[in-house]
Amino acid sequence: MKRNNNILITGKQITKVFGYGKHKTTAVQDVNFDFHEGEIISIVGESGSGKTTLAKIMMGLLKETDGTIEYKGQPRELNSHKSRKQYWKDIQAIFQDPFSSFNMFHKVEKLLVDCIKLQGLRLSKEEQFAKMKEACSFVNLKFEELYNKYPFELSGGQMQRLMIARIFMLHPKVLIADEPTSMVDACSRSTILDMLLKLRDENNMTIIFITHDVGLAYYVSDSIYIMEKGKIVERGLAEDIILNPQHRYTKQLIADVPKIHTAWNLA
Template identity: 80%
Template sequence: MNKGEVLLQGSNVTKVFSYGKKTKAAVNEVDFAFHEGEIISIVGESGSGKTTLAKILMGLLKETNGTIAYRGQARKLRNHADRKKYWKDIQAIFQDPFSSFNLFHKVEKLLLDCISLRGLTLSKEEQFNKMKEACSFVNLKFEELYNKYPFELSGGQMQRLMIARIFMLHPKILIADEPTSMIDACSRSTILDMLLKRSENNMTIIFITHDVGLAYYVSDTIYIMKKGRIVESGEAEEVIINPKHRYTQQLISDVPKIHEAWNLA
């Protein structure tokens, strides 16, 4: 792909957690550069640090060391106003949708907040149509959801609702942490196709996944993460077809038919 401008860039990004007298670097001296319109996958097993990195990128966790720049400027998230401005451009879909919503707000309020965050002034009818359209994109009927609370929905409905919010917000960057984990297999490819179509509008998508096959299928660039470190990165086909690091080779060997499965060998 022809890469656009660098939107999000990190150097020596580290996150250390303390447990009593013990410390652990969940993310350890990570470097990255994510471009406009690029589809990236950060791949690793459970405990590799990829979700912690996603939360740092989102601004939900503060890095212990290192620097992160957004559009060439040092990222500033010192107060709520800074974070709100940042979140206009960067949004996330997390694996556990129930932790991402205020469970005491009805679905209508959750979607109206998207309109508010974008600074749109719409009539009641226009608001309704926006919310209805976003839900229909992910095969949800807004009329059946608007008066319900998140805890009244299934995990799959919640994850679809999170994706509907993305259609309303039009962020520059989307971080998708196992975005289809609670969606049935029949709907998974449909949801992925919807997300990838959004990337045609130059939205950068960062997939956080343990699934090497998915990463190979959707990505322009892959970062392989192990024990908090990026051990290999590059163009998706190069990383998967000619893996250099032993850990990458191991991940691929666990999916022996990856080439045949995606018809890309």
């Protein structure tokens, strides 16, 4: 386990309600969590379990209806453009559909230069070029081949790698990865995971995977949170959750993965 004892981000009684009256839907209900520096966490659940809504709340893209999120021991501040910009320096996300994460009318180099601007760095054109080239090289892309291209001219795999190149440039404290490998083939999936784990090791970054894939969660995680119908129904160390599940929903998720079920002979 990579994590240390420093709690980086905490959720207390997080609730998110959409709509009003009889049209009201509770997507997230009374969720608590403590994520440590350098820890890899997976929030696991089926579609509609509330895990992506929770991820957007952590990211600050959705406002919680009730509850508090603390960052570095203090309630986070998102009420101004300046405070949001500061928060997003430290907390970044990779989403399932990379094409929805970029402005399709901006060329690749602008998307990467914006990372430099977000950090407040003042670099010459040559220094910017070197930084972008280094980031692309980290994800096995050649910047010269991406230069002057728009995102829609790239493949899905290239887009996912470009998203990781952004993370390489930004060095966030927390990365929220929402189904980051669901749209790529098995070979690319393994490569992307290896890149993310390397980033964690190099930067002591906390990674929060949002996934329906129990096998992925077991492979990469220190801790696992199981989410059903907006609630966390089980949490703990990855091995404890997978090898000795307590909640019937966790057991169901594991039983639905034949290889895991057979290999570990879980009931």
